[in-house]
Amino acid sequence: MDKPNGKLTPIEWQMLIDELVAEMPYQIKMYAESSKLFKARFDALIATGFTEQQALEIVKARGIMI
Structure with a gap:
């Protein structure tokens, strides 16, 4: 951005x-x-006992974070 107004060329x-x-x-x-x-x-x-719906909600909420 070389212009004072902050717009890109x-x-x-x-x-x-x-x-x-x-x-x-x-x-x-x-x-x-x-x-x-x-x-x-x-x-x-x-595999550890969560239902599919529970597992989906956990993955949605936490992604791959532990």
Whole structure:
């Protein structure tokens, strides 16, 4: 942002878009891998006696955090 009003120039917008596009494959892979953690937590909760609904609520509320 080189303008005092804080607005981005068209070139700056294009640079942001280019960076986003370049990072997309890595973000997609990260989501695919992190989904395995969510599924593993869900399965572990079921295996230890939680119902599917309880396991789903725990995963929704806490994600992969312990």
